[in-house]
Amino acid sequence: MHLRACLAALLLCACGMHPAPVPPERLPTYEPLKGAPPKIALVLGSGGPRGFAHIGVLKVLEEAGIHPDLIVGSSVGAMVGVLYAAGYDARSLQHMAEDLDIARFLELRELVRKPATGAPIQAFVNEKVHHRTLEALRMPVGVAVTRLSDHKLVIFDRGDAGLAVRASAADPDNFAPVRIGDDSYADGDELSPVPIRAARAMGARFVIAVDVSAYAETTPQGVPRKWIDKDARRARQIRAEAPFADVMLHPDIGYYAGYDQKYRKRVMSVAEAYTRKKLPEIRAALAASAGARPR
Numbered sequence: 059m060h061l062r063a064c065l066a067a068l069l070l071c072a073c074g075m076h077p078a079p080v081p082p083e084r085l086p087t088y089e090p091l092k093g094a095p096p097k098i099a100l101v102l103g104s105g106g107p108r109g110f111a112h113i114g115v116l117k118v119l120e121e122a123g124i125h126p127d128l129i130v131g132s133s134v135g136a137m138v139g140v141l142y143a144a145g146y147d148a149r150s151l152q153h154m155a156e157d158l159d160i161a162r163f164l165e166l167r168e169l170v171r172k173p174a175t176g177a178p179i180q181a182f183v184n185e186k187v188h189h190r191t192l193e194a195l196r197m198p199v200g201v202a203v204t205r206l207s208d209h210k211l212v213i214f215d216r217g218d219a220g221l222a223v224r225a226s227a228a229d230p231d232n233f234a235p236v237r238i239g240d241d242s243y244a245d246g247d248e249l250s251p252v253p254i255r256a257a258r259a260m261g262a263r264f265v266i267a268v269d270v271s272a273y274a275e276t277t278p279q280g281v282p283r284k285w286i287d288k289d290a291r292r293a294r295q296i297r298a299e300a301p302f303a304d305v306m307l308h309p310d311i312g313y314y315a316g317y318d319q320k321y322r323k324r325v326m327s328v329a330e331a332y333t334r335k336k337l338p339e340i341r342a343a344l345a346a347s348a349g350a351r352p353r
Contacts, residue, residue, distance in 0.1 A: 077181050077220065084191060085239050086217035086225070091198055091261055096128035098344075099262030101254050101303070102135030103296070104247035105270040106229075107315045109134030110155050110322045114329030115268050115307060117148035122337055124344070126266070130200040130213070130257040132246035135268070136226040137183060140219050143199035144187040152326060154186075160317045173234040176224040184220035192219050200260055201226045202246030202253040206235055211249040213256050251292045254299040264347045266340065267303040269296055270329075272313045281313075304343050307336060 100119070102112045112135060119125075131139030141151060163178045192199055193216045201214040201222040214222040225236040225243040235242035250256060254267050271292050300306050309332035311325045 077177060077184065080218045080221050082239075084218045084221075086192070086201070086214035086222040088213050089193075089216050091128075091215070095261035095263055096126075096198065097263055098124070098126045099128040099130060099257040099260070099265045100126035100139070101252055101257050101265055101267040102129065102131040102139050103252035103267070103269045103271065104133035104135055104245065104292075105251075105315070106134055107317050107321065108270040108272075108311060108325065109138055111270045111309055111311050111325040111329035112138040112268055113148055113151045113155055114309070114326040114331075115333045116142060117152065117326075117330050118333035118337065119266070119340075120148045122341070124266075124340065126197070128198045128200070128257065128260060128262055130202065130253050130260065130262075131226070132202040132250055132253050133227045133229070135252075135270075136201040136246065137179070137223050139199055140183060140192070140195070140201065140223055141186055143192075143195040143197045144190065144219075145196045146186070155322050155326065156319060158322070174232055176228055176233050176236060179227055180218075180220035180224040182220070183223045184218070187219050190219065192216050192222060195219070198260070200253070200256055202250050202256055203243040204246060204248040206242045206244055209249070211246070211253070211256065212243070213253075213260070215260070247292065250295065250299065252296050252299060254302045258302055264344065265303045266305045267300070267307065269306065269308040270311065270325075271296065271308075273308075273310050276310065276313045278313055304347060305336075305340050307333060309333070 129139035129143050165174045168174055192214065198215060203212050203214060203225045205212045221238065225238060226246045228236050229245045235244050246253065252267050252269050254265055257265050272289055274289060274293060277286060309329040311328050
């Protein structure tokens with residue numbers, strides 16, 4: 059895209075980019091779930107555009123009749139999870155992903171190397187969920203964020219869905235912290251890339267977790283040391299939580315990520331094929347959890 063066209067696109071997507079201030083009663087908070095504990099929780103991990111792979115996983119689980127009654131997500135996993143909890147099925151999410159206009163998430167401040175605000179993410183999510191709050195969605199959903207005042211993991215399950223997802227996706231390398239009430243928040247990936255413990259804390263009896271991070275052994279030669287260190291940190295955190303999952307899914311979608319439609323379609327397809335191969339393992343784990351013999 060030529061510079062003039064790029065600037066025009068940014069100017070267009072900047073219009074309406076800043077959502078209205080969220081009233082105090084809609085600020086994201088956490089409240090323990092009431093009623094029976096969730097039978098099946100689906101935990102969706104962080105990974106930026108790699109998160110399109112979550113849709114391929116959802117597609118297979120749906121077709122197999124495996125329906126979670128709790129979604130917990132970190133960063134892009136929170137976005138996909140909130141949209142799924144709002145009632146979009148996997149095929150609807152697939153079409154949404156294929157038709158997505160990435161330009162709507164760009165911000166003018168990025169041209170002068172300032173951190174993005176994430177406001178377009180907030181606006182997008184609220185538009186897609188019809189401005190419903192997290193607790194008003196069709197199923198319970200937990201959004202993992204890092205509270206900066208004490209560097210603790212926090213889960214939001216009530217309040218403004220778009221603002222919660224915006225905070226969960228606020229990667230410190232690219233986004234400014236998100237102010238909610240008296241605290242500032244950043245990407246849930248910082249503390250819990252795949253928030254399995256959070257799902258257990260919310261009462262989940264059975265946890266299917268999805269890790270879309272890169273495989274260390276596929277790291278190409280010559281990538282920046284910063285990337286390698288971040289991948290290693292993420293891998294350590296995921297290993298620490300993995301034993302708390304009943305099923306751990308980790309499709310190999312390649313190292314480099316992208317935003318174009320070809321990339322989106324490819325990672326959804328790879329994750330779908332991987333999950334189909336894992337279905338016997340998933341069914342066996344579910345059967346064992348229910349005290350029945352695997353078929």
